[in-house]
Amino acid sequence: MAPEIIEDGMWLKFAILLPKTFSYKLFATSVWVMVTIQVMETVNPQFNLPKLRYHVRFKSSLSVIFYGSDVFSLASLQKLYNLLTVPADFKTVKGSSNECLIDRLEIVTKNDLNRVAQFAKAKGLTVHQWPHRLKPDCYDLGVVVSFGQLIDEESIKSCKYGMINVHPSLLPKYRGSTPIQKAVYAGDKETGLSVVTIQPKKYDIGKILLQQRIEIAEGSKAIDLYNSLAEIGATLLIQCISNLPFYLSNAKDQQKEGISYAVKLKKSDGQIDWRVMTSDLVDRTFRAYDGFIPIYCNWINGSPLFLMDMIDTRLTHKLNWDNLEKIVFGHVCHDKPGLVMYNSRLNGVCFKCKDNKWVVFRKLALKNYAKMTALDFKNGFISKQKQPLILPSKSFRSYQMIEFKMTSNQNSDTNVTPCGQRFLINYKPSDPIKSRYNWMVFLLIISVTIAMVSILWVTYLWIKSNEIKSQLKPNQLFDTGRQIINELTARTHIQHENRSEENKFDLKSLFNIAKDAVRKFNETIHSDADH
Template sequence: MWNHVNTRQLALKILGLRCHKHSRACVGLLGEKPQRSEYKHCRLCSTSAPPWRILFFGTDDFALESLKSLTATRGTNESVVASLEVVALSNNVPVKKFADQNGLPVHIWPVVDLQGRFDVGVVVSFGCLLKERLIRQFPLGILNVHPSLLPRWRGPAPVFHTVLHGDATTGVTIMQIRPCRFDVGPILRQETYSVPTHCTADQLGATLATRGAHLLMDTLKTLPERLANKVEQNQTGATSAPKISISMSWVSWEDQTCGEIDRLFRAIGSRIPLRTLWMGKTIKLLDFVGKCDISLSGTKLQFQKSHGRPPIPGSIIYLKMSNTLAVCCKDDWVGFKAVVLKKRLSAADFYNGYMHHGLTGKPSHQPEQCLFISNRTETSKGTELKETIA
């Protein structure tokens, strides 16, 4: 049989004002009609403990790890997710495809009126600034999973800059979004991680995606407590992590050491091939093998006798035994197994076709034909990739 309490509970649910079953503030004392202040308190009751109604904003594979973790907890006894919906930038991103496959409601950006439908938002690798009027529609605000130890590496490409600059330590941060600015909000949780030696940005990003998803779930379990103890970011040590640009791929043989070229390749090599100039033409450098051991008494000396000069940055030697092009840089030599000049060429093909006179069997004595040239003009430009790399 329905009574006044049940009727009021149903009415509150229809209004989107979820209440706890035994909340006195929701039903009024002894079944009395709740006052306006009690309705406000009822709204607070609905966001005092999990499970939460969550709206997830994301795009790429990094974001997908957090979405998978949120999806996996639905319906379990200790779930922190009451409901889960997704905001995507387009129909062709991994987050949108996963949501469709798993029956999650999807909204294509931008979204407008969400008032009363969600408790908290979660943003992971989304790439769009959120305005204050959107953030205010979430009683517990909007959280962000960021793959760095903020305030270091604020911006869209923290993982790439971590590898590029040789950071020994990184981590993940759970922070609260502030309107109209990236990565400046208060910190709820942080976890450090030692960067493995010689790891690539792709490898590091995959690891941090998993760790970030775990940290997000732990944060949601005790979210009110975490919000009460959030800490504002220290401006000291803040650094910027802008989008990866094509201009970064040009190797400067005179200025960059073996270690710097190695980090550049591990940071961007899977997305953008390293580049140099060969007789005025752009050449892409592939299959980087790191530092090459060129002894002074062997190949270097032979090069000097053949060309009448000691090797200078950009000088090229073909190492037949390992089928490698060794290139002189600021402090030593680095090697590549293949290049692209009109088409992909192995080191042997490039040597035979461009560095060596195949008909006479004599090496070229023209200095420019055994030299890679740094492109000073292109390295000064800031032509950015259209895609957002997080």
């Protein structure tokens, strides 16, 4: 198979394997050029040649466009970059162990600040900003890993072999952007990875090229599983690319049964409601979402209390919490979810759940406060309180005060929380029936305000009109007007008598007389107003 010589835009280098069928003159010329360039570069390091580099490209080599944006996709990009090795010697002949599978690799990402863009720029790879539409027949293959954007159909068809995607679940289960978190939250015993083809207009519906099942160890966190699946997914991707025609020809459609979705996480997904959540659900929520969104509950004043560094429930459930409750409260406090206390032996703040079991956190942070250890939180917020209470649920209005009788023999290792009974003892939730009329009351207030403003405005206009009338002296104005009317009548009668029968009704003359009378009337009014 004769190799192709292609240009990739670096310094001129030659790694040419010439079959015996090539002429001696061509071989000698190539050697002479190589030796000449090497000598020139040695003598003058600034030897200015066109920035070209030639290497052997076999027909099995691929030009790849990679779509990625986060740490999960970075692992696959690093594996692809390792295949982008420009041959420096004759070991790159097809059939050797160091065969070049990729001859060109370019990146499409959302911004210049993510890990994918930083890695690509550090390695000198071409980076395109999303959105980026591909030109026809520009690439052999598109690779999409944790990108989160729908790629248009024209770009997919622009790649010779289409596009493939690495998805961290056993499709069709958990289609979407958060399959790892949802698997941990649901308490699944296993998850997996799928390499599928990319289809336009919808996520994760393509044909399955390759799948691998992964066991989820008990107590695993999604953030740890996230990193390990990223490496396994990158390995599966390289396995697929190394024998791409085989996997494409044996691709299988996804099953129509067992379809589920893993939608994008919201901040509210990390909120803990002690009144409705069991200790197992709190544990799964923390292990699934910690590292992706904040985990928090409501503190006594309704502000968020962020929870971090949770102790494994497999350890805390072994403790005898009933004895601790008897020491602290004098009796076992059943059905009191949200109760809080600090335990020095565990070095954590303990919260009681709906199932009367406790969960413990070693680091906490209140809104507008820095992150604190459990001991610092106890000294700053728990020890200052005199009365223990139950933390509110999601809705602060549903909070109810619950008092406990403290025993004299309180354990020095255990301090029950705070809690501002002084702040909440007189708190009464608002009546939900009355709250319906808040909007009607608001409209009534607005209507009354508009009516009062209207009355004031009419009163002002009435007063102002009286002032104007007083300035015009109505009696004098009446006398002046009567004189003008008499004069107008007299002048009209005189001119009427002096005209012939044909011109008795000359409208133009009447108009001029009226015009003079009006002018005199206006002058009289202005002179009176000035006085």
